[in-house]
Structure formats: structure tokens, C-alpha cells
Amino acid sequence: MKQKYVYALAAFLAVVGLSVFYYKWQVLDFPATRDQETSVWTIESSISFDSGPGSIKVNLLIPTLTPGFRMLNENSVSRGYGFSLNYGSGGREAQWAIRRADGPQTIYYRISVYEDPGVDQSDTTPPFPPPPVINEPFRTAVDVIVAEVNEHSADTASFTAELLRRMNDPSPDPNVQLLVANAATRAEFVDSLTTILASARIPARAVHGLELQARLRNAEPVTWLEIHDGDTWRFFDPMSGEESLPERFLVWWRGNEPLVSVEGGSNVQVTFSVQENHLDAVMIAETQAAQQGASIIDFSLYSLPIQTQAVYSVLLMIPIGALIMVVLRNMVGIDAFGTFMPVLIALAFRETKLFWGVVLFSVLVALGLSIRFLLERLRLLLVPRLSAVLIVVVMLMLLISLMSHRLGLETGLSVALFPMVIIAMTIERMSVVWEERGAADAMRAGFGSLVVAVIAYAAMGWPWLEHLIFTFPELLLVVLALVLLAGRYTGYRLLELSRFKALAGQ
Amino acid sequence: MMFANPGQLRQAGVLGVNERNAEFIMRLNPRRLYPRVDDKAITKELALQAGMAVPELYGIIGNQGEVKTFPDIVAERESFVVKPAQGSGGDGILVVTGRSQRKRDAFRLASGVLVSRGEIEHHLSNIVGGQYSLSGGRDKALIEYCVNFDPVFAELSYQGVPDVRVIVYRGYPAMAMVRLPTRASDGKANLHQGAVGAGVDMSLGQTLTGVLDNEVVDEHPDTGALVAGLQIPHWDFILETAARGFEVTELGYLGVDMVIDKDLGPMILEMNARPGLNIQIANGEGLAGRIACIDDIYDADAAPEQRARIARREFAAERQTSIDF
Numbered sequence: 001m002k003q004k005y006v007y008a009l010a011a012f013l014a015v016v017g018l019s020v021f022y023y024k025w026q027v028l029d030f031p032a033t034r035d036q037e038t039s040v041w042t043i044e045s046s047i048s049f050d051s052g053p054g055s056i057k058v059n060l061l062i063p064t065l066t067p068g069f070r071m072l073n074e075n076s077v078s079r080g081y082g083f084s085l086n087y088g089s090g091g092r093e094a095q096w097a098i099r100r101a102d103g104p105q106t107i108y109y110r111i112s113v114y115e116d117p118g119v120d121q122s123d124t125t126p127p128f129p130p131p132p133v134i135n136e137p138f139r140t141a142v143d144v145i146v147a148e149v150n151e152h153s154a155d156t157a158s159f160t161a162e163l164l165r166r167m168n169d170p171s172p173d174p175n176v177q178l179l180v181a182n183a184a185t186r187a188e189f190v191d192s193l194t195t196i197l198a199s200a201r202i203p204a205r206a207v208h209g210l211e212l213q214a215r216l217r218n219a220e221p222v223t224w225l226e227i228h229d230g231d232t233w234r235f236f237d238p239m240s241g242e243e244s245l246p247e248r249f250l251v252w253w254r255g256n257e258p259l260v261s262v263e264g265g266s267n268v269q270v271t272f273s274v275q276e277n278h279l280d281a282v283m284i285a286e287t288q289a290a291q292q293g294a295s296i297i298d299f300s301l302y303s304l305p306i307q308t309q310a311v312y313s314v315l316l317m318i319p320i321g322a323l324i325m326v327v328l329r330n331m332v333g334i335d336a337f338g339t340f341m342p343v344l345i346a347l348a349f350r351e352t353k354l355f356w357g358v359v360l361f362s363v364l365v366a367l368g369l370s371i372r373f374l375l376e377r378l379r380l381l382l383v384p385r386l387s388a389v390l391i392v393v394v395m396l397m398l399l400i401s402l403m404s405h406r407l408g409l410e411t412g413l414s415v416a417l418f419p420m421v422i423i424a425m426t427i428e429r430m431s432v433v434w435e436e437r438g439a440a441d442a443m444r445a446g447f448g449s450l451v452v453a454v455i456a457y458a459a460m461g462w463p464w465l466e467h468l469i470f471t472f473p474e475l476l477l478v479v480l481a482l483v484l485l486a487g488r489y490t491g492y493r494l495l496e497l498s499r500f501k502a503l504a505g506q
Numbered sequence: 507m508m509f510a511n512p513g514q515l516r517q518a519g520v521l522g523v524n525e526r527n528a529e530f531i532m533r534l535n536p537r538r539l540y541p542r543v544d545d546k547a548i549t550k551e552l553a554l555q556a557g558m559a560v561p562e563l564y565g566i567i568g569n570q571g572e573v574k575t576f577p578d579i580v581a582e583r584e585s586f587v588v589k590p591a592q593g594s595g596g597d598g599i600l601v602v603t604g605r606s607q608r609k610r611d612a613f614r615l616a617s618g619v620l621v622s623r624g625e626i627e628h629h630l631s632n633i634v635g636g637q638y639s640l641s642g643g644r645d646k647a648l649i650e651y652c653v654n655f656d657p658v659f660a661e662l663s664y665q666g667v668p669d670v671r672v673i674v675y676r677g678y679p680a681m682a683m684v685r686l687p688t689r690a691s692d693g694k695a696n697l698h699q700g701a702v703g704a705g706v707d708m709s710l711g712q713t714l715t716g717v718l719d720n721e722v723v724d725e726h727p728d729t730g731a732l733v734a735g736l737q738i739p740h741w742d743f744i745l746e747t748a749a750r751g752f753e754v755t756e757l758g759y760l761g762v763d764m765v766i767d768k769d770l771g772p773m774i775l776e777m778n779a780r781p782g783l784n785i786q787i788a789n790g791e792g793l794a795g796r797i798a799c800i801d802d803i804y805d806a807d808a809a810p811e812q813r814a815r816i817a818r819r820e821f822a823a824e825r826q827t828s829i830d831f
Contacts, residue, residue, distance in 0.1 A: 330524055379628040381570070382635030432597075432637060441698075490525035497509040499720045502787050503518045504510035 006488045010481035017477030029288065030471055031281040033464060040072060040279045041212045043219075043250065044110045045272050049265035051101040056264040060109055061253035064091030069250055070116040072279075072287055077108040090255040105265065113250060114284055126203040126228055132195050141175040146200045156202055156229040157243065163196065164225075164241030187223045190238045191256050194225070203228040205254050207235070212248040216274035221252055221259070309470075314347065316469045317460040319479045321346055324456045326486045333493030335448040337429045342452035344422045349457040357457070358450065360400065361423070365446065368393050368427035369434070376431075390424040519792025521783055526759075530797075534676065534758025535779050542755045543777040546648055547591045552754045558747055559773040561587070561651040561765075568646045573630045576649070577623060585652040588629065590638040592645045598638030599694065600629055601652060601666065616665045617692060653773065656766040658739055662686045662704075664728040667765055669695045670706070670744055670772070673781055673793065674760040676804055677752035679745045679817040680796045682706040683788040684713055684738065689728045695763075697784045702726055704733045705789030709822035711741025717787040744772045745814035751777055753810065796821055 024030045047058060058081075063071070076083050081096040094109050134142055149166065153159040167176055167189075179196070183189035190206040197204035204227040210219050224245065225236040235245045253259060262268045321343035328334045336342050349357035371392045375385050397420060426449070434442035459465065469475055492500075515522075521530075542548055553560045564586055565579035580586050580602075588600040606612035611623045630647045632638070639645040652667075659668040666687030673681045683703045690700030697703050702723060705714035716723045716733035725732060738744065748762040751774070761781025764772045786792055799820055808816070 333523070379624070379631070381631055382637050488528060490522070490528045492512050492515060492520075492522040493524060494509070496520075496522050497512060497515065500515055500520045500522075500783075500787065501508075501510035502717075502720070502722050503520050503790065503792060504514040 003488055006484055010484045013477045013481040013484070017474045017481070020474040021472045021478075024285075024472060024474075029281075029285045031285070032468060032471075037278040038114050038281045038284050040112050040114045040277045040284070041248075041250070042110060042112045042275045042277065043210060043212070043272060044108055044275075045270055046106055046108050047260055047262070047268065047270050048104060048106040049262050049268040051103060051105050052264040052266060054264050055099050056097065056101055056105070056262065058096040058107060058263075058265070059088075059261045060094045060096075060107075060270075061088075061090055061257065061259050062092050062094050062109060063111060063113075063250065063252050064254075066113065066251050067120050067245075068115060068117060068248075069113040070119050070288065072112040072114055072284060074109070074111040077110070081107065090253055090257045114279075115248070125230070128201045129198040129203055131201070132198045134195065134199070138179060141178045142196050142199050144175050145179070145196060150200065156227060157234060159200065159202065160197065160204075160225070160227050160234075160236055161241050161243065163193070164236060164238065167193065168239060168241060186238065187256070190223045190225050193238060194256070197227060206256055207251050207254050208259070209249050209251040210272055210274065211246045212250055212274055212276070214276040216272075219272040219274050221272065222246070222249075224249070226254070313466060313470050314350070316473060316476065317466060318343060318347070319476050319483075320465065320469065321456040321460050323479050323483055323486075324459055325452060326483055328452050328455065330486055330489060331491075331493060333495035334452055335445045336452050337426055337433075337445055337449045341422060341426060342449045343456050345426075345449065345453035346456035346460055348422065349453065350461060354454065354457060358454065361450065361453075363400070364393060364396055364423050365427055365430065367396055368423060369431055372427055372431045386424065386428055389427055390420065393420050393424050393427070515792075519794035519796075519798075520786055521793040521797075523783060526783060527780075530675075530759040531780055535760075539756055540779055543757065543760075543779045545591050545646075546589065546593075546776055547646055549755075549774075549777055550648075550650075553774050556750060556754050558750060558754070559770060561653060561767075561773055561775065564649045564651065566591075566646050566648055567630055567634060569644075570631060570634055573627050573634065576627055576630060579649050587648075587650050587652045588626065588633070589648050589650070590633040590645050591648055593633075593638040598629075598633055600626065602626075603652065616667075618665075653765045653775075654768045656739060656768050658736065658766070659684070659686065661729055661731040662702075662726050662733065662736065664689045664726070666691070666694055669763050669765045669775055670738065671703075671781065671785065672745065672748035672762045672764070673785060674748050674752055674762055675797050675800050676758045677749055677808070677810070678800045678804075678813045679708065679748050680800060680821070681785050681789055681791075681793060682708060682745075682748075683785045684736075686716070686726060686733070688718075688726070697782065702733065703784055703788035704736075705785070705791075706738065707822060708745075708820075709818045711738040711744070712736065713738070714789060717784060720784065720787060722787065722790070739766060740772050742814070742818075745817060746811050747772060747774060749810035749813045749817070755779075 025032055045060065047060060049058075062074070062085075076094060076096070078096050080101070081098045084095045086093045086095055096107055145163070145166065149159055149162045153162045166172070167180060169176065172180065179192055180189070183192050187206060187208070194204040194206060204225065207224045207226045208221045209224065210216075210221055213219075223238065225238045226233050227236065228234075234243060236243050260268060260270050322340065325336075325340065325343055329336065345361065348361075351357075352360055368389060372385075372389050375388055380388065426446075430442050430446050433445055542552060547563075547566060550560050550563060564583060565575070567573055567576065567579075584605060585603050587602070590598040593599065601616040602613045603616050604614045606614065606620055612620045613623070613626060614620055633645055633647040636643050636645050655663075655667050662668065662684075663686045668684060668686045671683050671685055672679050683705050685695035685697065686702040686704060687695050688700055688702055692699065695701050697717070700719065702716045702718045704716040706712065707714060713734055713736040716726070718727060723733065744764055744766075747764065751760055751762040752758075755777055757777075757779050759779070759781075761778035763775045763778065765775050766772050783793070803816060803820070805812075
């Protein structure tokens with residue numbers, strides 16, 4: 001009956017722990033491995049202009065839908081301006097306004113994005129565009145081109161590709177020549193393309209964006225052609241006709257509206273600069289989760305002060321040590337001093353590193369034991385004797401630290417952090433066992449403690465595991481479930497198989 | 507081969523530590539009853555009330571101040587035993603078999619070593635300070651009659667006092683062994699200290715083969731005498747007393763340790779709520795089978811004599827040890 005409760009409770013704990021873990025890992029994108037860094041690009045657009053006599057209003061089109069990228073944060077720097085974000089016909093707009101300003105002005109808008117292939121064009125399907133009103137003689141030229149291209153294409157995409165091929169032909173036919181003659185810039189060229197596509201009832205628009213690089217000053221927005229094939233938006237290079245976007249192309253704004261408009265200012269100039277940073281993936285996941293309003297994040301350890309975090313990164317590994325202790329004692333059957341002393345010894349090894357930890361531990365216990373036996377002759381009472389051992393242990397540590405410093409060994413210094421109470425207790429218990437059950441038993445239990453400590457140290461110091469537990473503390477519920485299950489393990493211990501082997505086969 | 511196949515051990519009915527703890531000790535031995543066996547002063551008192559034989563108590567030293575009363579307590583005694591009331595596994599027990607002929611202040615231990623009064627008083631201080639106590643807290647030291655053990659075991663023990671351990675399951679004696687001190691065990695009758703354990707045929711009260719450090723042995727390592735085939739005197743009485751231990755302690759999984767005094771017969775030395783499992787090796791048989799058998803025939807109203815009789819009937823040794831060659 002109790003067995004069932006234990007199984008049910010363990011299953012419940014494991015399910016809760018694992019599902020929270022899975023949610024954080026898969027949905028909130030918390031990294032399961034350590035030191036995962038994500039590139040974050042910060043794009044700064046600065047708008048500079050000369051202020052006019054009256055009030056000033058600045059409108060800047062800013063990224064709305066950015067396929068392949070997710071926004072981490074955005075902000076604006078502008079002295080004295082009122083700032084607001086609006087949705088206009090071309091997407092999001094940042095608006096700054098001020099009653100009066102003197103001299104040249106500069107306003108900054110900054111956005112940080114990181115790559116996320118999961119972000120796609122979640123745009124609505126546009127209606128078929130109305131046939132544009134075009135004046136002659138352009139009208140005839142457009143009609144002829146549309147008719148010809150139509151004959152050489154099968155669907156929207158191939159129509160666009162064919163159109164682009166003709167428009168970019170080094171020796172264009174007269175109709176094309178007529179249309180292209182007016183397009184001085186790439187943006188204007190794309191503009192006339194959208195007009196032709198609209199005549200063919202194909203929804204099309206210009207997209208303007210930046211190719212992100214590690215470090216870029218004065219980045220120029222590049223215009224790309226975007227058409228809708230009835231299902232999705234597709235990107236075309238207006239010059240080569242290739243259907244693709246450049247790598248790391250951040251779409252800034254769409255349509256043929258101007259990027260910036262300044263009322264009451266002149267000499268407007270917009271420049272973009274790009275800077276790549278590497279940020280911890282955990283931080284990005286948290287920011288993102290906070291944006292999505294996931295309340296689970298309020299309980300994240302990363303929200304604690306750094307010093308507290310450092311303490312918990314150690315404390316959270318203790319359950320792992322305890323689990324190992326449970327397995328080694330109840331399933332393997334290793335003899336060790338105290339219930340959790342080996343785990344505490346393992347914690348001490350973190351300070352000294354394994355080799356020196358084992359050496360120092362053995363030396364201190366050996367020296368302490370000999371002193372304990374000297375004290376035994378003085379016939380001291382228990383508690384004073386224990387205290388005397390403790391004091392001697394502290395002095396031994398001091399001596400080792402001083403000596404190793406003289407010899408230029410740094411490790412000796414960290415022995416000071418070795419938990420001396422644990423050493424003193426180990427010495428006392430070991431000496432009692434030594435007297436009562438002989439040296440062999442004492443050595444065996446001492447060696448057992450050391451073995452358990454080393455195994456626990458290896459597990460508790462495993463960086464991947466440490467990161468995993470710290471990022472996903474809910475996994476401790478799984479550890480708890482395992483410990484509960486081990487608590488009902490009634491099978492043989494590994495060492496019992498050798499102990500009772502005389503009884504096998506009877 | 508270093509390890510046995512767990513399936514084979516299961517087949518042989520071997521009880522493991524985990525199963526013993528989870529299925530028997532935790533289920534049948536409520537923690538509130540532990541003081542009855544963990545504190546030997548209480549055990550002695552309860553056993554006396556139930557009319558069972560125990561070694562006579564000379565005195566109790568309950569605190570540091572009383573240590574100096576030690577010479578008075580033992581003034582009239584030539585031999586005595588000092589033991590911590592809450593000790594475990596025989597730790598902290600001092601057996602004094604006599605005094606130096608020249609100095610009454612020097613005591614001869616079972617090992618033959620002479621120790622001074624001061625050394626014994628220091629040992630008493632350690633006991634009172636809790637060095638041997640299970641919980642590490644304060645403790646009492648008992649000074650009691652030193653058993654003059656029955657010569658039947660003389661051939662089979664190296665100093666010290668051999669004793670009989672009976673495992674009592676729900677009031678029914680389930681398995682027994684004789685624990686024989688060796689030179690290695692320093693006169694103590696504890697298997698993990700190096701004493702030899704000899705299984706006992708429950709129906710006859712005769713010893714079977716022995717076990718030393720988890721290995722089966724046929725001879726006592728120090729005396730060379732054959733372990734098997736020894737008739738334990740007062741066997742009926744021993745089993746009955748052990749069964750009665752259940753009424754005294756109410757512990758469903760109990761180890762009763764008895765000694766046989768030359769003049770006074772079997773006496774309860776101590777009882778144990780977590781008896782060890784080596785008794786299985788000594789008897790060449792697992793406990794699980796006998797426990798299942800007791801569960802089958804369990805009768806809550808059976809008197810101790812009745813339960814002892816059933817144990818004699820049911821648990822005859824499967825292999826008859828032959829010694830007549």
C-alpha cells in the first residue's frame with residue numbers, strides 16, 4: 001500500500017519536474033547546455049536635422065515583421081522629445097515631438113534583435129491589388145510587357161522571375177526601356193516593378209532592410225521585392241531576379257513610403273550602424289519569456305543577486321550529492337562515516353580541486369588522528385577532547401597554508417576554506433571506530449568516505465549538470481522522486497551479493 | 507566469482523539489509539519502542555519485571571560526578587562488566603575478570619591486561635559523555651555481574667563470553683546462532699569484530715557450521731575445536747525466554763542475546779531492534795523462508811512456550827551435521 005503511494009508521489013514529482021523542464025527548454029528556449037551564446041545585433045538609426053523655428057514632429061518607420069529575427073528590446077534616445085509608438089499603414093512608426101528646439105538635432109532609435117528561424121512572415125494575405133491607373137504611353141508599355149511575360153510563365157513566382165529577367169536585360173526591348181528610364185535608384189526601380197505586378201493583379205511591395213554584419217557604420221538600407229503567391233510572401237532580388245533574401249537580412253520597413261519624415265526640420269539625414277554582441281542564451285530566453293508574460297520566469301534563479309546566485313549554484317548541487325550518497329550506500333553498500341559527511345567533503349574539494357583535496361584531506365586526517373591518540377592519553381572528556389582536536393586541525397591548516405605559500409604553492413591557501421568541523425568530526429569518528437573495531441574497519445570506512453566524496457565531487461562539479469540544475473531547478477523534483485524510489489528499494493545491495501555468496505545455490 | 511547472482515540469493519531466501527530495514531524493522535518496530543532495547547538499563551528493568559533472568563546490576567553511573575563512586579560500587583566484587591547503556595554492537599564494553607593480587611586498584615581485563623582504576627574511570631567518563639551512545643548524547647554506564655560462562659563453550663571461545671543470539675519474528679523464534687569470541691574479536695562476541703558465529707539447529711539446539719568474516723568455517727580459528735555438533739544446554743528455556751522477549755519489548759523483529767551462566771543458567775544480556783544478517787550465513791539458510799512460515803502459522807494468542815515449541819517443530823536444520831567420525 002505504502003509502496004503505491006511512494007510510486008504515485010514519485011511519478012507525480014517526476015512529471016511536474018520534467019514538464020516544467022520541457023516547457024522551459026522547448027517553449028521558452030532556455031539552453032540545456034552551458035555557455036550557449038547567441039549573437040545579438042544592435043541596430044542604431046540616428047536621425048539628424050536642423051530644427052526650424054516652430055514645433056517639430058519626426059516620424060520614423062521601424063521594424064514590424066522581421067522574418068528570421070526576433071526583437072530583444074528597443075529604445076530611443078532623444079533629449080526633451082515626447083516619444084510614442086504607433087501603427088501606421090506601413091507598419092510600426094516611432095514618433096518624436098517637441099514644441100521648440102534650437103540648432104542641429106539628433107535623435108536615436110535603437111533596436112536589438114537576435115536570429116530565430118522560428119519567426120516567419122505572420123502577415124495577412126493581401127487582397128488582389130486594384131489595377132493601377134497609369135498614363136500613356138506607359139500604360140501600353142506595361143500592358144505589352146505583362147502580356148508577353150504572362151505567355152512565358154506558369155505562376156506568380158515564374159511570372160516575377162521572367163519579369164525581372166526582362167527588366168534587367170542589358171539590351172532591353174523598347175517597352176522596358178521606357179519604363180526603366182525614370183527609375184534612378186533601386187527603390188524607384190522596385191517601385192515601378194510593383195506597379196507592373198499590380199497590373200498583372202499580383203500583390204507586391206518593396207521591402208527595405210539591412211544586411212547585418214559584425215560591425216557596420218553607415219549601413220545602407222537595401223530594397224528587395226516581395227510578392228505574395230497566394231500562400232506566402234516571397235522575396236526576389238530586383239536586380240538579379242533570384243528568389244532569395246541575403247543572409248541576415250533584417251527587414252526594416254515595407255512599402256514605398258519614405259523612411260523618415262520631419263515636420264519643422266530640414267537637412268534630414270538618417271544613418272544606420274550595426275553592432276554584434278554575444279549575449280548569454282539564458283538572458284535572451286528570459287527576456288523573451290517576460291515579453292510573452294510567462295510567470296514561471298519570476299521564480300528564475302537568474303533574477304537573484306549575483307552573490308546569492310553563486311551560493312545557490314553550489315547549494316543546488318547538494319541534492320545531486322545526496323542522490324549519489326543514497327545510491328552508493330543503499331544500492332552498492334559502501335561503508336562511510338556519517339550520513340552526509342562525504343557530500344560535505346566533496347563540497348570542500350571544490351575549493352582545493354580534487355588531487356590536492358584528497359592529499360590535504362588524507363594528510364589532515366592522518367595528522368589529526370595521531371594527535372587524537374595523543375590526547376587520548378590525557379584522558380580528556382569527550383566534548384573538550386573534540387574541541388581540542390578542532391583547534392589542532394585549525395592550526396594544522398594554518399601551518400599547511402603557510403608552508404605551501406613559502407613553497408609557492410597556491411593550492412595550500414585554499415585549504416583555509418576546507419570545512420574544519422567536518423575534518424574534526426571525521427577524525428573523532430574514525431578514532432572511535434579505530435579503537436573499537438580496529439584499524440581495518442576505520443581505514444575501510446575512511447576510504448569508503450573518500451571514494452563516495454570523490455564520486456560526489458565529480459558529479460557535483462560537472463559543469464553541464466551544474467548549469468542544468470541551476471537553469472532548471474525544477475529538475476530537483478526529479479532527483480527527489482529518485483530518492484523516494486530508492487527509499488523503497490528492498491533489493492540486495494551490490495556488496496551483499498558478495499557477502500552472502502556462500503548462501504547462493506543452496 | 508566475486509558476486510552471487512541476485513536471483514540465486516532470492517531463491518535461497520536471503521534477506522538483504524534494505525529489505526530488512528524497509529519491510530521488517532520499519533513496519534514491525536515502531537520507533538517509540540526503541541528505548542526499551544537501546545537503553546540497557548530499561549531493558550534490564552523490563553526483563554526483571556517480566557520475571558526473566560538478567561545479570562545482576564551492581565550500579566549505574568549516570569553522570570560525571572558519579573564516576574568517583576565507581577570504587578564503592580565494585581568494592582565487594584572481584585569481577586564485573588562495564589557497559590554503556592546505549593551502546594551498540596558491543597562497543598564500549600569492558601570485561602573485568604579479576605584484580606591484581608598485589609594491588610586492589612589494578613583490574614585484570616578478559617584479555618589478561620592489567621588496567622588501573624584511573625583508566626577504568628576515564629572509560630566511564632567517556633561512556634557518560636556519550637562516546638558510545640547511538641545518538642551521541644549523554645549516556646549511563648552500567649556495572650553488572652560478569653557472567654561465569656558455562657564450560658560447554660570453553661573449547662570454542664578465546665576469552666570473553668560466548669552468547670546465543672535468537673532472532674524473534676512476531677514473537678516466534680526464527681533463527682539462532684552462537685557467537686564465539688576469538689583472539690581477533692578481543693573477547694567480544696560480535697561478528698563484525700571478528701567473532702565466529704555458529705548456526706543452531708532450532709529443533710535440537712545443536713550447533714551447525716560457523717561463519718567468520720562472511721566465510722564458512724568448520725573450526726574455531728584460535729582453539730581449533732570443531733564448531734559443529736555442540737549441544738547448547740537449556741535450549742528449551744532459551745527459546746522460551748527469547749519468545750518472551752517479544753512480550754517485553756513488543757518489537758516484531760527482535761534479536762535476543764543470551765548468555766549461559768555456569769551456576770545461574772541462561773540470562774538475557776541485551777536485546778536488539780536491528781539484529782544483523784550474518785546469522786543467515788552461519789545457518790546456511792535465508793531468513794525469508796522462515797519469516798514466511800511464521801506469517802502462515804501466526805497466532806496472536808499463542809503463549810511464549812507455545813511459540814517456542816512451534817519454532818522447534820518447524821525450523822529443524824535442513825542439513826544434518828554429522829560429527830561422528
